[in-house]
Amino acid sequence: MAEQQRVSIPGTTLFDDIQAQKGYALNKMCFSFNDKANRDAFKADEAAYCARFGLTAPQLAAVQSRNVLQLIAAGGNVYYLAKFAGIFGLDVQDIGAQQTGMSKDEFKQKLLNAGQ
Amino acid sequence: MAKIVGSIVTSHVPAIGRAIAGNLQNEPYWKPFFDAFPPIHRWLDEVKPDVAVVVYNDHGLNFFLDKMPTFSVGAAPEYRNADEGWGIPTLPPFTGDTELSWHLINQLVNKEFDLTTCQEMLVDHAFTLPLKLLWPQEGACPIKVVPVCINTVQFPIPSASRCYKLGEAIGEAIAAWDSDARVVVIGTGGLSHQLDGERAGFINKPFDLQFMQSLVDNPKWATQYTVEQLVEHTGSQGIELLMWLAARATIKGDVRALQNTYHLPISNTAAGVMLLEPLA
Ligand SMILES: [Fe+2]
Numbered sequence: 001m002a003e004q005q006r007v008s009i010p011g012t013t014l015f016d017d018i019q020a021q022k023g024y025a026l027n028k029m030c031f032s033f034n035d036k037a038n039r040d041a042f043k044a045d046e047a048a049y050c051a052r053f054g055l056t057a058p059q060l061a062a063v064q065s066r067n068v069l070q071l072i073a074a075g076g077n078v079y080y081l082a083k084f085a086g087i088f089g090l091d092v093q094d095i096g097a098q099q100t101g102m103s104k105d106e107f108k109q110k111l112l113n114a115g116q
Numbered sequence: 117m118a119k120i121v122g123s124i125v126t127s128h129v130p131a132i133g134r135a136i137a138g139n140l141q142n143e144p145y146w147k148p149f150f151d152a153f154p155p156i157h158r159w160l161d162e163v164k165p166d167v168a169v170v171v172y173n174d175h176g177l178n179f180f181l182d183k184m185p186t187f188s189v190g191a192a193p194e195y196r197n198a199d200e201g202w203g204i205p206t207l208p209p210f211t212g213d214t215e216l217s218w219h220l221i222n223q224l225v226n227k228e229f230d231l232t233t234c235q236e237m238l239v240d241h242a243f244t245l246p247l248k249l250l251w252p253q254e255g256a257c258p259i260k261v262v263p264v265c266i267n268t269v270q271f272p273i274p275s276a277s278r279c280y281k282l283g284e285a286i287g288e289a290i291a292a293w294d295s296d297a298r299v300v301v302i303g304t305g306g307l308s309h310q311l312d313g314e315r316a317g318f319i320n321k322p323f324d325l326q327f328m329q330s331l332v333d334n335p336k337w338a339t340q341y342t343v344e345q346l347v348e349h350t351g352s353q354g355i356e357l358l359m360w361l362a363a364r365a366t367i368k369g370d371v372r373a374l375q376n377t378y379h380l381p382i383s384n385t386a387a388g389v390m391l392l393e394p395l396a
Contacts, residue, residue, distance in 0.1 A: 007344035011315030012352055014344070016271040020181055031180045033201045069314070078312035078352075079176040079269055086202030091131075092384050096316040107317055111381035114319035 015077045023075020026063070029053040030080035039087050068095045118216075118293040120394065121163040122374075123367055124156060125303040125331070125360040126249060127387040128172065128242040133204035136248060152377035152389040153249055159374060159391060160250060165300035167213045167260040168250075169220070169286060169366070170243055171359045172304045173268040175200070177240035184270050185232035187282060189224070190263035191217040195239045207244045213260035216293065220262060223289035229282060239263055242356075246304045259300075266362065268305075268355055276346065277339040279358040283365025290366065303363025305356025307378075308349075309385035318351040319386045325378060327357055328388055331364045332373050353385075360390075370395040 006016075013019060029050065032038040042049040050060055062070040066088065071081050085095050097107035132149075135141065141150040177200050179185065195210045221233050247257045264286065267273060274282075290299050307327070310318040327350075330337035338346070338361055346355045364371070371392040380386035 007348075009315070009344070009348050011313045012310070012347065013313055014271055014347065014352070015269065020270050024181060027181055031176055034177060034199055036199060039201065068312070072312055077176075077181075077269060082311070083176065083201030091202070092311050096311065096384055099312070099314060099316045108381075110317050111319065111384060114317075114321060114386070115380045 013072050019075050019077070021075075023077060025053050025055050026059040026071070026074055026076050027080040029055065030076065030084045033083040033087060042087060068099050118290050118295045118297045118299055120287060120290055120366055121165050121298045121300055122159070122391060122393040123301045123303065123363045123371070124246075124250065124391050125363050126246050126389045127306060127382065127385060128245050128304040129382045129385045129387060130202070130204055130241050130245070131383040132245050132249065133241055136245075136252070137205045148379040149377070149382055149387050149389070152375055153252075155375050156250065156389075156391050157252075160300075163300075164298060165259055166297040167216055167262065168247065168300050168302050169216070169262045169264060169290070170247070170302045170304065171264045171266065171283070171362045172242040172246075173356055173359060174265050175240050175242060176269065178234075178238040178265070179269070181270060184267055185265070186267050186274050187229060188232040188234055188265045189217060189221050190234050190237045190265075191221060192235050192237055195237055195243070195261065195263060197240070197244045198238045200240055204241060207248060208256045210239065210244075210247065210257050210261045213262055215295070216297070216299075217262050219293050220264075220286060220289050223292065224282075224285055227285045229285060237263060242304050246302055250302070264362075266358055268353075268358065271343070273343045273355065274358070275339075275343060276341055276358060276361055279362045280336060280339050280365045283362035284368075286362070287366035287368055301363045301366045303359040303361075305359040306350065306354055307357060307386045307388045308351050308354040310351030311353055311384060313352070315351070317384060319380060320349055320351070320354070321380065321386060323349045324386050324388060328376065328378060328390060331360065331390065331392065332371060335364050364392060367392065367394045368396070
């Protein structure tokens with residue numbers, strides 16, 4: 001059987017086999033943030049904590065930048081990234097605003113408009 | 117034999133947990149959503165289910181990418197909720213029904229659904245919040261539970277058609293269970309939303325409404341779509357409608373919708389709630 005054709009949806013990265021392999025270390029670190037002790041350890045010494053997971057250079061840069069699109073490009077999956085964002089008190093509307101280049105109020109308005 | 121008394125499908129947005137914890141149910145932002153539930157509470161009081169089969173998707177609490185089962189079924193005497201990292205209060209443990217769990221596992225594997233069985237399983241907001249919405253009283257959930265988890269984290273994700281068949285097989289297994297238990301099947305997730313990428317905030321009201329209507333009129337409607345097409349129509353997390361589809365498919369034949377609520381937005385999500393009762 002032919003390899004399934006990859007689908008392209010604008011502004012969307014499907015978390016497929018390519019992303020899952022590329023993002024493994026980053027997602028593993030973010031998964032660890034389910035535990036408060038690990039979130040605290042990250043906050044106490046970010047560089048040392050990242051080193052424990054062997055992040056790639058693009059993943060390290062993305063973590064340092066706190067930039068969600070960059071984190072996704074480095075293989076991050078949004079379910080795990082949400083735990084990373086939680087460390088900074090950011091919710092899904094904050095990260096929605098950041099990714100779409102809007103203010104949080106503009107992003108909320110966009111969501112309201114979808115109901116019209 | 118056991119009987120499915122109905123199916124309840126609802127969104128499971130984490131913000132619901134914050135609203136419950138903060139007692140915000142009557143705030144204008146929340147009221148249209150929470151108002152869907154008192155009629156369902158009255159129905160639950162009447163039909164008195166003994167056990168809930170909960171079809172949901174884990175968001176990185178119990179499963180990581182090291183081992184990612186497509187379909188998994190809980191077989192634990194108790195299921196614990198835990199910290200998910202972004203701070204909603206943890207709910208008390210849920211009591212399992214291991215007899216039904218193993219009955220489902222045996223029947224489903226026999227029908228060629230090659231499951232992962234979990235004698236220990238943490239349950240995340242997608243499992244806990246819907247149960248809290250349905251049984252809002254203080255303390256633990258008053259009925260027993262069996263979790264059924266479908267992978268929506270990592271592609272390949274099982275197709276709508278496959279999830280529908282899983283639901284049918286669960287329904288047949290419950291109908292073949294030598295028990296007088298009354299079972300409610302709960303499906304949680306959706307509706308349209310997307311958290312990630314430049315397309316974050318994507319919502320598709322016409323598609324959601326058509327999907328909800330289809331569960332009553334033409335339940336296999338959504339099985340015409342590939343998962344990728346569902347992402348296109350409903351957003352990357354909108355594919356959680358697969359849980360609704362599997363839950364609906366557990367009921368053989370026609371249903372009537374005793375409750376039907378659609379409200380948006382809740383956080384980044386178009387929220388829906390339906391109570392479906394078998395006609396036969
Ligand atoms: Fe979800």
